[in-house]
Structures are given as structure tokens and as C-alpha cells.
Amino acid sequence: MPSVTGGKAVVECLKLHGVDTVFGIISTHTMHIYDALYDNKEIIQFIGGRHEHAVGFMADGYSRATGKPGVFFTSGGPGAADSIGAMGEAYHASSSILQITTNIENDLIDKGKGSLHETKDQLGMFKSVTGWNALIKDLSEIPTHINKAFWSFRTHRPRPIELEIPTDLLSVRTDLTIVDPIMGQPMDIDPKLIIDTAEKLTNARRPVILVGSGVITANATQEVRVLAETLNIPVICSTTGKGAFPDDHVLSLGTGEFGGNRGNSPLADFIPSSDLLIIIGSSMPYARTIQYGLKLPKSVIQIDIDPLEIGKNYPVSLGLVGNAKIILNQLISELRERSTKQSASYNKEISDLKTAITKSLMSQFPNEFKTLRSIRDVLSRDAIIVGDATQPVYRAHRCMPVYEPRTYFGPNSWAGLGFGLPAALGAKVGKPSKQVIAMVGDGGFQYNLQELATAVQYGISPAIIVFNDNAWGVLKDIQNDHFNKRVFATELRNPDFCKLADSYGIPSSRVFNGRELSRVLDEALRSGLAHLIVAEMPTGFANFPYDKQ
Incomplete structure (x- = not known):
């Protein structure tokens, strides 16, 4: 050069x-x-x-x-x-x-x-x-x-x-020589591990699959689907793995959230009752599993690209290290000539469990469930939903169906605030033809609200929903529930977010119930412009009504 x-x-x-x-x-x-x-x-x-x-x-x-x-x-x-x-x-x-x-x-x-x-x-x-x-x-x-x-x-x-x-x-x-890109070689997988995994899967009578973000990273969503359908195995997605398996698939059991402020789940009893769990691309992080008392069955297979994650939080029977897409393709090939020993009643058990999960969500989170489903109903199947660390997003993990990979993400790992708005801008830049929405709390929004200017300057047009309870809502709930309502340092005095949006030249709306929220969101998405929607919920998301009061 x-x-x-x-x-x-x-x-x-x-x-x-x-x-x-x-x-x-x-x-x-x-x-x-x-x-x-x-x-x-x-x-x-x-x-x-x-x-x-x-x-x-x-x-x-x-x-x-x-x-x-x-x-x-x-x-x-x-x-x-x-x-x-x-x-x-x-x-x-x-x-x-x-x-x-x-x-x-x-x-x-x-x-x-x-x-x-x-x-x-x-x-x-x-x-x-x-x-x-x-x-x-x-x-x-x-x-x-x-x-x-x-x-x-x-x-x-x-x-x-x-x-x-x-x-x-x-x-x-x-004078500099620009060298060609290095093309990486996939790690070799021991064929015996593939055979052993296939034998365990075909001998299991009540197996279950749990998939994480590693499946999405490896572009292995289709392979997971083939594996599940070949052996008729139900699939659970971790929070970071939402979209790795479509939530409307007959074998989908939704998102694995197992307790605490995420609510109770029938999955917490179902998983340890299975006779084989195959974990694909999930580290089973302590804060989402062990902390909530999740038990696993005795037989566990874990597939992960990172050898340090194998057996880190739960002991495993078999560990396969490598690219999930490559491993699953080899496993599917090995399974073609095999038959399963599943119980004939397993299909009905899966169907009944799906019904129980939905009923559990509707019972625990009646307002939130209706509002989040109404938001989902106005979105296209491939819309990208970007969350922040806020209670409405925690509810969305379980109550909002996702159908495709790379369409649902947030700060679910380190869980820092301020992710939602700028990450939604980045997603919209990368996928300009897709609908993109940001779901943020009033506190987290103010970490990076200055990026509204970036949206205007570069013509980036997500729809931004600010759930406004004038508080660090999750923490205020903890004070009310566990500190005898001694509320301190959790209440916020916020600006008028609609006037703020107006100062940037961004259209805005203020809504007071879930039905109104979904209607305004639909209009905003159809406009093709950035739009700020402020959902006023002074007593928290649990009390944000779906219908006009």
C-alpha cells in the first residue's frame, strides 16, 4: 500500500x-x-x-x-x-x-x-x-x-x-502492508461425544432443551429447531436466548425465569422432573438459576463454545466444547437412524404445561400481561425490541413472545442502566428496514437521553416507550415490600419528557393505559419517524391499567 x-x-x-x-x-x-x-x-x-x-x-x-x-x-x-x-x-x-x-x-x-x-x-x-x-x-x-x-x-x-x-x-x-483476514478453523469435536449425546437423547423419556444466547451467536437456531422436532423435545429459552426458538412453536415452553421479582414459574418444577436436560449456549448464570433455587435433573448435557462454562454452576454428565451450529449438525446426522423412547403421554404433558404457564402469567401479572401482549400485537414478527433495566422489561422477558433471533435484547447480564435508547439506535442503524422499539424506565432513560439528538441528526427512527413512575421503581418496590415502606432515595423528580422530546424536534405522546399505548405505538411505527411515548404509571407497572379507568 x-x-x-x-x-x-x-x-x-x-x-x-x-x-x-x-x-x-x-x-x-x-x-x-x-x-x-x-x-x-x-x-x-x-x-x-x-x-x-x-x-x-x-x-x-x-x-x-x-x-x-x-x-x-x-x-x-x-x-x-x-x-x-x-x-x-x-x-x-x-x-x-x-x-x-x-x-x-x-x-x-x-x-x-x-x-x-x-x-x-x-x-x-x-x-x-x-x-x-x-x-x-x-x-x-x-x-x-x-x-x-x-x-x-x-x-x-x-x-x-x-x-x-x-x-x-x-x-x-x-508504507504499510495490509494483510488478508485470518479465517478461523472450527474446533474438532470428539465423535464419541456426539455418539454418547445421541444415545442419551434417544434413551430419555422426558428430555428438555434449554437454549441461550450462544445459539443466536452461532446462527444455530435452525439446528435447534430440527433437533427439537426430530425428537419431539420441548425447548426453553433463557432470557438472553429469547428468539433462539420461536415462542409460538408447539414445542416452545417460553422463557426460563424462575423466581424472585420475576414471578413464579411452573418450569421450576418441570425442569428437575425431566430425565435429561441439554443446555445449548447458556452459562446458566447464578443470578438467574441457583439464586432462585433452580434444580436440574441428574442427567445434564452442556454444549458451549467456552470450555470454562462447562459445569461451572451445575455438574454435567457430558460437556461438548465448540461451535453450537457444528455440534448440532453432527448430532442431528447421528440421530437420523435412531428412534426415541419417549413416553406416549409426553406430548400431552407439554401441551398442559404450556397452558399452565400462560395461566400463571395472567394470574400473577394481569395488567402487565395484557399491556405487553397488546404491544406485541402491533409489532411485525421480526420487529426488534430493545429493553433497559426496568420492571416492565423484566415482565416482558416472560410475557412478550419473540419469534426470531436478534430481535430481543437488553442489559440482562451486567444489568447496567442506560442501555435501551442508544442500543435501539444502533439496532435501527444496522437494520433500518425493521421496526425497532426501545422500552425504558424513566430513570434509565435519563442516563443517555442526550442521544435523542443523535437520532435526529442521523435520521434514526425507533419508537421509544418511557415507562414513567417517577422512581427507581424496582428498588422502591423492595422498600415497600421488605423495608416496612421506608421509602428513601428511590423517588425521582423528572422533567416533562414530552416537552423534552419537542425540544429535539421529536414527536411525542402521553398515554395512561395499555390499550392507548398500543394504539399510539402502532401509529408511531406506521409514521416511520422517531417517536417518544410516555406511559404514565404513578403507582407502578403492576397498576398500569390496560383499559381506560
């Missing part, structure tokens, strides 16, 4: 890997990257945010909606530090996020001389929220490290990656 700056080398490497969108906030330290982007405006679209926390969430939302790595730029020091919350969520959610940031001048790093944006051990600051990170000390390392990042996304459990480039290297010119 002819003589290029370090900034241009970054952009050329991203182009080689098919990157068509980047997010970021420009800085004095990154001027040469943006100058290179200027020459590639027809190839790479740039979305500029207002805060690095939000920009990281935009890249995450883009990645979860498209299945492609989300790339964003920050400036070293305070800009990079502001992204830590987003990187932490991406780490725990296994998102393919690449942050390219700067460091101070190469020969001043770790000298403590007071250079602009100098940070004490910036690499160390990111180690706890990345799969790996690196400081690039020479221009020749730019192609190598960017190649390694994209190779890691393809071949390993996705984790966010942070690359640092000293700001002075971005302006240096050099």
Missing part, C-alpha cells in the same frame, strides 16, 4: 473486514482517523454520539441486531473511561465489540509527565471488561491486531476488545 497515516491504516483495515458502520465521538487525539473516514463516507457510515457510554451501547445494539462486530472510536483518557459501563455489559453479554481508542504520545506513556488525557495504566483499566486488549506501539502492528480481533470474534466466545494507539502514531506516514 502507498504511504499512509496511521489513521488511514485503521480505516483501511476495517474496510478489509467488511465494516460498513462505525460509531464514535471525535477528539483532538483521533483527528487522523476521522480524516481517513472523510475519504470513505460512501463505504463506511459514521454515527456520532454525545457520550461514550452511549456510543458503546450503540455499537453493542448494532452487533446484537446484525450479528456483525460493532466498532466504535473513543479518545484515550476520559473518553475511553466513559465507555467502561458499555464495555462491561458487552463483556458479560458476549457481544462482539471493538473499541479503538488512543493513548498519549508513544514515548510519554506511563511516564506521568502530565500529557493531555494521560491515564495511569489505561490498558489495566480495561482488562476486567475485555476478552483481551493491546497497546499498539508500532504502525506495523495495526493490521495484525485488527486481524486478530476479527478472528477472535469468529472463532471464540465473543468478548469486547480494546485496541489503543498512541495519538502521535496516527499522524505518522509509512
